[in-house]
Amino acid sequence: MFRKILIANRGEIAVRILRGCREMGVRAATVYSEADRAALHVRLADETYAIGPAPSRESYLSIEKIVATARAAGADAIHPGYGFLAENAAFARACGEAGITFIGPSPEAMEKLGSKTAARHVAREVGVPTVAGTLDPLEDAAAALAAAKKIGFPVVLKAVAGGGGKGMRLVENERETAAAWRDATSEAQNAFGDGRLYIEKYLLRPRHIEIQILGDHHGRVVYLGERECSVQRRYQKVIEEAPSPVMTPELRRAMGEAAVKVARAGKYANAGTVEFLVDAERKFYFLEMNTRLQVEHPVTEMVTGLDLVKLQIRVAAGEPLALTQEDIELRGHAIECRIYAEDPDNNFFPSPGKILQRRIPTGPGIRIDDGVYAGWTVPNEYDPLLSKLIAWGSDRAEAIVRLERALGEHYATGIKTNVGLFRRILAAPDFRNAGIYTRWLDDFLHQPVKHATAATADGAEEAAFLAAALWHLAEDGRATGGALRPHSARSRWKLEGRRKQLDRVPDRQ
Amino acid sequence: MTLTIEIGGKAHTVEIRSQAAHTNGRVAWVVNGRAIDADAVEVSPGIYSILIGGNSFEARVERDPGGLRITIAGREYQARIRDPRVWRRNRGSAAEAEGQQSVVAPMPGKVIRVLVKAGDEVEAGKGVCVVEAMKMQNEVRSPKSGKVERLLVSEGQTVGAGEVLAIVS
Numbered sequence: 001m002f003r004k005i006l007i008a009n010r011g012e013i014a015v016r017i018l019r020g021c022r023e024m025g026v027r028a029a030t031v032y033s034e035a036d037r038a039a040l041h042v043r044l045a046d047e048t049y050a051i052g053p054a055p056s057r058e059s060y061l062s063i064e065k066i067v068a069t070a071r072a073a074g075a076d077a078i079h080p081g082y083g084f085l086a087e088n089a090a091f092a093r094a095c096g097e098a099g100i101t102f103i104g105p106s107p108e109a110m111e112k113l114g115s116k117t118a119a120r121h122v123a124r125e126v127g128v129p130t131v132a133g134t135l136d137p138l139e140d141a142a143a144a145l146a147a148a149k150k151i152g153f154p155v156v157l158k159a160v161a162g163g164g165g166k167g168m169r170l171v172e173n174e175r176e177t178a179a180a181w182r183d184a185t186s187e188a189q190n191a192f193g194d195g196r197l198y199i200e201k202y203l204l205r206p207r208h209i210e211i212q213i214l215g216d217h218h219g220r221v222v223y224l225g226e227r228e229c230s231v232q233r234r235y236q237k238v239i240e241e242a243p244s245p246v247m248t249p250e251l252r253r254a255m256g257e258a259a260v261k262v263a264r265a266g267k268y269a270n271a272g273t274v275e276f277l278v279d280a281e282r283k284f285y286f287l288e289m290n291t292r293l294q295v296e297h298p299v300t301e302m303v304t305g306l307d308l309v310k311l312q313i314r315v316a317a318g319e320p321l322a323l324t325q326e327d328i329e330l331r332g333h334a335i336e337c338r339i340y341a342e343d344p345d346n347n348f349f350p351s352p353g354k355i356l357q358r359r360i361p362t363g364p365g366i367r368i369d370d371g372v373y374a375g376w377t378v379p380n381e382y383d384p385l386l387s388k389l390i391a392w393g394s395d396r397a398e399a400i401v402r403l404e405r406a407l408g409e410h411y412a413t414g415i416k417t418n419v420g421l422f423r424r425i426l427a428a429p430d431f432r433n434a435g436i437y438t439r440w441l442d443d444f445l446h447q448p449v450k451h452a453t454a455a456t457a458d459g460a461e462e463a464a465f466l467a468a469a470l471w472h473l474a475e476d477g478r479a480t481g482g483a484l485r486p487h488s489a490r491s492r493w494k495l496e497g498r499r500k501q502l503d504r505v506p507d508r509q
Numbered sequence: 510m511t512l513t514i515e516i517g518g519k520a521h522t523v524e525i526r527s528q529a530a531h532t533n534g535r536v537a538w539v540v541n542g543r544a545i546d547a548d549a550v551e552v553s554p555g556i557y558s559i560l561i562g563g564n565s566f567e568a569r570v571e572r573d574p575g576g577l578r579i580t581i582a583g584r585e586y587q588a589r590i591r592d593p594r595v596w597r598r599n600r601g602s603a604a605e606a607e608g609q610q611s612v613v614a615p616m617p618g619k620v621i622r623v624l625v626k627a628g629d630e631v632e633a634g635k636g637v638c639v640v641e642a643m644k645m646q647n648e649v650r651s652p653k654s655g656k657v658e659r660l661l662v663s664e665g666q667t668v669g670a671g672e673v674l675a676i677v678s
Contacts, residue, residue: 466559470557474551
C-alpha cells in the first residue's frame, strides 16, 4: 500500500479523496493555487503545497509542477480526481516516468477508451451499439456541416476531450452550425486544451444511464449497477440517481455486460463509467467512457455499500478485487443534487463570492460531500460546484422526501445557489413519475415558474414583514452607528423623529 | 415607529411598538392595524427565528437588487422597505433609463468575444458579448432592439458584476 498520496485536484473531490486516504492510514498531500490558500482541501490536508497562480493552466493543469511537487513531497501515488488532468494520458505517462503510480487507468487504456472517437471504434469492434455520427474528429465547421447533412439534423457537436458538458452544442439546423462550431471549439480549447470536435445524431428524448465499472490489474472487471443522470441543464448533470427508475434486471445485465466488454477491450484497471443513451424502447447506445471517478459516484456508493475511492487506491496498488459480480447487491435508492454557486434567477450565471453563513443538512440518510465552508470566498476561476447533497432511502419515494427535507434545512448566504431549482424539480410530477429525458430540464425551465399558491403556515407572511423590519432597523443602526461616519454620534431619538416626519410624506406611487 | 413594507407589490404598514425593537426578543407590533405578539431572535446575522402564535419560522434576509429577499421555508418574498428619501432618488434614475438600456455583466469574468460593433442594429435577445466565468462561456444578450450606442469593453478585458458592457438605444 502507498504511504503518501498526492491529490492533484481541489474542491469537494479533493476533500473526498483525502477522506479515503485518511481512512486507509495513507498520508494525504494536496496542492493549491494562489486562489485556494484557505480552501477546505488545504485546511484538512496532512501536507499541502503551493503550485502557482489562480488560472488552472498555471496550477492545477500544470503536469510539470504537479509531478515535481509529488516527487519533492515523496508521494508514491497521485490521485487526479475528476476534471483537470484526470483524463490526460500525458499526465499519466509523466507520473509513470517519475516513478509515481497514477491512480487511474494506464495511459494506453485512457487513449483507447477516454477519447470519445477512439472509444466509439472500440464499442463497434466489440459489438456494443453506438449512436450514428462521425468516428473521427472533424476538421472544421464545413466538415461538420457536411457530416450533419449526411446523418440529418438535429446533431450534437462534442469535444473529443470533453466532459462535464463543456465544448458541447446542439445544432438544430444548417444555419446554427457555424456559430455552434465556433462556441464549442473555443470552449473545448479553453477547458481541455484540445479544441477538436466530432458529431453525433441527436436522439429524441433519450435517457442518460451510465454503468459504473471497476477493473483490477488481474483481469477482473465488475459492474456496480447504473446511475440515471437524465436531469441535465445544457448537458451538465444536475441530479443523479441510482438505480435508474426504468431499469429492469435484464436490461441491467445487458448494459453491465456491454460496459464490461468495452472496459476489457481496453485492458481497463480502475473505476470507470460507461455512458449510454437509452431510448423509449429501452434500446441502449454507447455514448462514451469516462476513465476516472465521476462526480456522481456517491449514489453508487450509497446503494452498493462500497467505497469507490478506496477501491481505486487498492486497485492502483496492485491488489486484486476482493469482490465478484455475484457479491454486488443494490440496496435502496440514492439521489444526488449538485449544489452550485449560481443564480437560477439570472440564467444560472455563476455567483462567486464569500459565503457568509451556511447550514448543512444532516440526519437520517443524508450525506454531504463538501468542498467549502462559511467564510470561504468561492473563487471566480473554477467550476462553481460547492458540495453534493446525497439522500438515501429504502426506495425512490423515501429518497425524494429525504432530499426535500434536507434541502429545506440547507442554506448558504452571501452567494446565490441553485438549491431552489432542486426543490422545483423534486416537486415536478414528471420527476416524481420518472418521466425524465436528457432535455427534460431545459424544457421544464422554459415553462413559467408556478409560484406555490398552496397555503403556507399561518403567520409566514407576517414573519417576513417582521424579519424585513428588524433587518432594516439593524441595518440602519449599522449605517448610522459606524465609527467611520462623521455623524455617527447622531442621536437615535433624533433619527426616529426625522423618520416619523418623512413617513408623513404622502404616497405618490 | 411605522414602516411601510411592500411585498408582492402590495404595501403593508408595520408598526413596531416595543422599545427593544432594535435588539432581540419579544416585539409588540401591529401589521395593517392588527396587533400581533411575536418573539424574534436574530440567531445569526441576517437570520431570524420568529415565533408567532406557536408557529416557528426561520427567516433569512438578504439584500437584493430589488430591495430585500426574505426566505421562509423555501419560499421567497421580495420586499421593499419604503423610505421616501430613497424613493425619490430611484424615481430620477428610472426616468433617465428610458429609451436607453445598458447591457451589464451578470457576473465577474472575462470578455472573451465581442459580437457587435458600435453602431450595429441589434434585436432584443441577440448576443452582445461572451463572458467567461468559472470556465463557462455565457452569452450576454441585448435587453431591447435598437442601435449599439456605445461599446465599453474589448476582448480579453476583465469585468466586474454589474459593469456596463454596452449601451443600446
